[in-house]
Amino acid sequence: MxxxxxxxxxSGSEGPLPFDRSIGYQIRLTxxxxxxxxxxxxxxxxVTLGMWYFLRALxxxxxxxxxxxxxxxxxxxxxxxxAIKSMETLGMVRRVRNSEDRRKINIFLTPRGRKxxxxxMPLARDVVEKAIExxxxxxxxxxxxxxxxxxxxxxxxxxxxxxxGLDADTTP
Numbered sequence: 001m002x003x004x005x006x007x008x009x010x011s012g013s014e015g016p017l018p019f020d021r022s023i024g025y026q027i028r029l030t031x032x033x034x035x036x037x038x039x040x041x042x043x044x045x046x047v048t049l050g051m052w053y054f055l056r057a058l059x060x061x062x063x064x065x066x067x068x069x070x071x072x073x074x075x076x077x078x079x080x081x082x083a084i085k086s087m088e089t090l091g092m093v094r095r096v097r098n099s100e101d102r103r104k105i106n107i108f109l110t111p112r113g114r115k116x117x118x119x120x121m122p123l124a125r126d127v128v129e130k131a132i133e134x135x136x137x138x139x140x141x142x143x144x145x146x147x148x149x150x151x152x153x154x155x156x157x158x159x160x161x162x163x164x165g166l167d168a169d170t171t172p
Contacts, residue, residue, distance in 0.1 A: 023150070034131055041123040045116065046090060050083050052120075058093065058109050059117045065104045066095075092116065 019025045039049050047055065057064070057072040064072070070080040084107055087093045092113035098104035132140055 027147075027150075034127060037130070038124060038127045041127055042120050045119055047116065047120065051087055051092070054080070054083050054087065054107075055092065055109075055113065055116060055120070058107060058113065059121075062114075063106050063108050065098065065106055067104070069107055087113070 035049055038052070042049075042052060053073045053075075054069060057069055061072075066080055066084065067077065069084075070077045073080065075083075084093060084095065088095060090112075091110055094108050094110055095105050096108060098106050135143070
């Protein structure tokens with residue numbers, strides 16, 4: 001049976017954009033694979049990928065407001081609220097009304113949430129190490145520079161200001 005040509009292959013002068021040549025597709029695929037591997041590592045600790053990003057932000061800056069947490073993680077506030085409620089039920093965080101502005105809620109790690117950093121960060125570092133296995137340090141530096149340039153190129157062409165990365169380390 002003959003393969004049907006896609007619209008991209010049959011129209012337009014630019015020709016096809018096969019998946020193996022699509023930067024966006026390759027970044028997405030890589031991201032999904034790394035995330036799946038990370039979930040395998042952190043799941044046995046009762047942490048989902050959704051929780052992971054909030055924990056990472058709180059390990060970086062404990063006590064930030066729900067709104068700040070949403071911005072750092074890059075989620076909508078209702079999504080953040082649902083995640084916080086789940087994490088609160090599991091004893092990872094606690095919500096405290098802000099003493100200066102009663103409308104704000106600050107999120108603090110509990111001792112369990114803080115302990116998870118010591119348990120999970122080595123696993124995350126291992127995921128990264130396995131993902132970059134076989135790369136020379138100069139290749140890793142070049143890859144990070146190229147990804148940073150792609151991000152800057154895209155940010156400069158978008159109307160919204162995206163949340164900035166959590167920190168400069170290389171853990172997912």
